[in-house]
Amino acid sequence: xFSSQLKPRCFGIVQKSIQSQRIPQxxxxxxxxxxxxxxxQQEKKGRPLSxxxxxxxxxxxxxxSVTNRITGVALTGGLYGIGALALVGLDxxxxxxxxxxxxxxxxxxxxxxxxxxxxxxxxxRHTYWDLQxxxxxxxxxxxxxxxxxxxxxAVSVIASVL
Amino acid sequence: ARQGVRAxxxxxxxxxxxxxxxxxxxxxxxxxxxxxxKPTMVxxxxxxxxxxxxxxxxxxxxxxxxxxxxxxxxxxxxxxxGSCSMNIDGSNTLxxxxxxxxxxxxxxxxxPHMHIVKDLVPxxxxxxxxxxxxxxxxxxxxxNPDGKETLQSKEDRAKLDGMYECILCACCSAACPSYWWxxxxxxxxxxxxxxxxxxxxxxxxxxxxxxxxxxxxxxxFRCHTIMNCSKTCPKxxxxxxxxxxxxxxxxxxx
Numbered sequence: 001x002f003s004s005q006l007k008p009r010c011f012g013i014v015q016k017s018i019q020s021q022r023i024p025q026x027x028x029x030x031x032x033x034x035x036x037x038x039x040x041q042q043e044k045k046g047r048p049l050s051x052x053x054x055x056x057x058x059x060x061x062x063x064x065s066v067t068n069r070i071t072g073v074a075l076t077g078g079l080y081g082i083g084a085l086a087l088v089g090l091d092x093x094x095x096x097x098x099x100x101x102x103x104x105x106x107x108x109x110x111x112x113x114x115x116x117x118x119x120x121x122x123x124x125r126h127t128y129w130d131l132q133x134x135x136x137x138x139x140x141x142x143x144x145x146x147x148x149x150x151x152x153x154a155v156s157v158i159a160s161v162l
Numbered sequence: 163a164r165q166g167v168r169a170x171x172x173x174x175x176x177x178x179x180x181x182x183x184x185x186x187x188x189x190x191x192x193x194x195x196x197x198x199x200k201p202t203m204v205x206x207x208x209x210x211x212x213x214x215x216x217x218x219x220x221x222x223x224x225x226x227x228x229x230x231x232x233x234x235x236x237x238x239x240x241x242x243x244g245s246c247s248m249n250i251d252g253s254n255t256l257x258x259x260x261x262x263x264x265x266x267x268x269x270x271x272x273x274p275h276m277h278i279v280k281d282l283v284p285x286x287x288x289x290x291x292x293x294x295x296x297x298x299x300x301x302x303x304x305x306n307p308d309g310k311e312t313l314q315s316k317e318d319r320a321k322l323d324g325m326y327e328c329i330l331c332a333c334c335s336a337a338c339p340s341y342w343w344x345x346x347x348x349x350x351x352x353x354x355x356x357x358x359x360x361x362x363x364x365x366x367x368x369x370x371x372x373x374x375x376x377x378x379x380x381x382x383f384r385c386h387t388i389m390n391c392s393k394t395c396p397k398x399x400x401x402x403x404x405x406x407x408x409x410x411x412x413x414x415x416x
Binding site for chain 1: 284287386
């Protein structure tokens with residue numbers, strides 16, 4: 001009954017609606033190429049990137065994660081720095097002794113102990129998350145971030161005044 | 163009744179009070195591709211006493227009464243279609259599910275680190291292509307024993323709870339700093355959670371291939387358990403946990 005309504009007079013309208021439904025389909029191989037050129041294509045169209053670090057309100061878990069990265073970089077840099085200084089002839093042990101016993105001693109010690117201890121406790125937390133994925137719940141990870149900051153801060157302070 | 167106040171203006175004995183105005187300011191990100199230039203933030207005052215409770219209601223009210231060029235995606239207005247995802251007061255949610263709070267100002271940005279077509283409308287094509295790339299359909303190698311439905315126990319079906327409900331709004335992926343820095347190569351929490359939805363589906367027979375596809379430096383392992391995704395999901399799902407489970411399975415495969 002419906003097909004009889006597709007008379008020549010209406011035929012043009014039917015044809016047009018089929019054409020307007022032509023949606024570009026991509027094969028899965030083309031998908032990979034699409035993704036790799038994506039940013040280039042978007043920038044060619046002049047599209048701005050929406051604000052990210054300036055606009056996002058970072059939860060404490062994210063702060064603890066980026067602190068883990070920063071302490072990691074600091075530890076690596078510090079290690080290379082000490083190594084480089086030793087290479088050019090600085091007597092590292094006595095230099096450390098000199099700073100450690102001076103007036104800025106505790107603060108300098110804190111600058112070294114906090115990255116060490118925070119990064120270590122952070123790694124423990126990460127290992128626990130990897131082994132027990134069921135522990136990844138919003139409230140629990142938020143609490144763990146506060147505990148991480150508090151515990152590493154406390155232990156670092158104690159280590160730097162001892 | 164409000165329009166009728168004018169009709170009673172001559173009746174001096176009637177004590178009709180104008181409804182009090184509760185003004186809140188909405189600072190909204192604007193970008194016009196036709197004009198070009200830099201994106202700006204525009205302030206719109208809204209009388210909350212004449213507005214619905216959700217941020218989407220305010221956006222529609224602004225578009226109707228103040229600036230009809232304000233452009234945003236929306237459809238179901240009930241948190242199921244995923245169209246109106248945006249960054250409201252620093253977190254990614256659906257505008258139709260975000261209550262307007264009592265603070266004097268609310269700031270609205272589009273989803274972070276996405277290329278913007280206009281105002282609050284990001285380009286979602288990369289996201290959709292990445293979703294396609296994980297083959298989000300049931301893959302069977304052989305026919306069912308009696309040629310009918312692929313059966314699944316209640317316990318196996320329960321494993322899909324918390325993953326099948328994803329509406330692909332992209333709030334989580336747009337909240338992930340790792341996805342910001344590696345948009346093209348890292349799949350992002352939404353797509354990875356859906357990948358796990360199919361990996362954990364007992365009816366699917368392509369589990370090994372699915373896990374092997376994710377086994378490289380970028381697609382899965384750019385996740386550093388930042389957990390912004392699970393915090394921001396407007397449907398209260400947990401993509402971070404799903405990703406951790408995929409990691410366990412991929413490592414067990416070696």
